[in-house]
Amino acid sequence: xxxxTVVGLALAVGLVVRCxxxxxxxxxxxxxxxxxxxxxxxxxxxxxxxxxxxxxGNVDFDQNSIVKIYSLVSGRVSAVKAxxxxxxxxxxxxxxxxxxxxxNYINDYNQDLLTLAVAKKSYENxxxxxxxxxxxxxxxxxxxxxxxxxxxESEKSSNLLxxxxxxxxxxxxxxxxxxxxxxxxxEKNVNPGMDIRSDNTNPLFTISDLKTVWVMANVYETDIARxxxxxxxxxxxxxxxxDKVFPGTISNINSTIDHDTKVLRVRIQIQNPxxxxxxxxxxxxxxDHPLNRKALAVNPKAIVFDNNLxxxxxxxxxxxxxxxxxxxxxxxxxxxxxxxxxxxxxVITEGSLLVYNSMNL
Numbered sequence: 001x002x003x004x005t006v007v008g009l010a011l012a013v014g015l016v017v018r019c020x021x022x023x024x025x026x027x028x029x030x031x032x033x034x035x036x037x038x039x040x041x042x043x044x045x046x047x048x049x050x051x052x053x054x055x056x057g058n059v060d061f062d063q064n065s066i067v068k069i070y071s072l073v074s075g076r077v078s079a080v081k082a083x084x085x086x087x088x089x090x091x092x093x094x095x096x097x098x099x100x101x102x103x104n105y106i107n108d109y110n111q112d113l114l115t116l117a118v119a120k121k122s123y124e125n126x127x128x129x130x131x132x133x134x135x136x137x138x139x140x141x142x143x144x145x146x147x148x149x150x151x152x153e154s155e156k157s158s159n160l161l162x163x164x165x166x167x168x169x170x171x172x173x174x175x176x177x178x179x180x181x182x183x184x185x186x187e188k189n190v191n192p193g194m195d196i197r198s199d200n201t202n203p204l205f206t207i208s209d210l211k212t213v214w215v216m217a218n219v220y221e222t223d224i225a226r227x228x229x230x231x232x233x234x235x236x237x238x239x240x241x242x243d244k245v246f247p248g249t250i251s252n253i254n255s256t257i258d259h260d261t262k263v264l265r266v267r268i269q270i271q272n273p274x275x276x277x278x279x280x281x282x283x284x285x286x287x288d289h290p291l292n293r294k295a296l297a298v299n300p301k302a303i304v305f306d307n308n309l310x311x312x313x314x315x316x317x318x319x320x321x322x323x324x325x326x327x328x329x330x331x332x333x334x335x336x337x338x339x340x341x342x343x344x345x346x347v348i349t350e351g352s353l354l355v356y357n358s359m360n361l
Contacts, residue, residue, distance in 0.1 A: 046343040217268055
């Protein structure tokens, strides 16, 4: 065990903090305070020990909040109004498709409106004649039937055009492709001038709100017994956000093992309000299994290894002390140790190795 003051550490590492003129130097006490600001500390905890199972996987869309948009008509794309990654509201126009099919639907709609107007006028005339005793009840019933049929046909034509993006009087044969939900454009397979068909199997756009995502984890046979539905897990994306942990819940476990990869696929649902997690990101998943015992838990960054021994640097006021510890167990979040420590002790985390080497000077 070795003890040193923060002042001594500041002198040992040759810390000089200048302010104002280049010749102005801080006092040893101020230098010690500056030293403390350089390093980070964490508290020792007394926690239930865990064992970990680590899995790999990838981020995927939440298939319950994703919409693939196809063209209902054949034609040529005249304009694309949403790019990949764009946030769109429900009803936002994504693209315009010029289509002869729409021209036919518009003609049918206008013809149905004309037929409806004629049938309505005829029905009104028959009503007047019937009231004047110049027309029979059979004529009135027949005129009413023709009017109701014409109204039904016009409503069908109107609803059909609404399905294709709506129609206003005077518009030509364009289909308006609109977003049915609020979210992000996560897939785009269309460009202006492209010819498309109504039987195309590739979606023009894919929209997802990304407020929740799935992480599909691979579980090998040796770990199957350690996972269960509803289990809380911790997900990291080491390439994108190496220091950020996303809690999630196992929402589904496949009933069969993949024939080629020999793994069981497990679905983890994660809340993603900031949209940080993107589909196809690599994910590292940690499953904790509590044990029936407690121990002192320290931040793994606080552990220093030297000559086959493990140490931590404790900070009491401005007094630094090196203490040997014995490691009992390790997880990604904590290292469980035994030693001359108590719950609440402050240990150096960031910069622990530099402090340790300075204490050996």
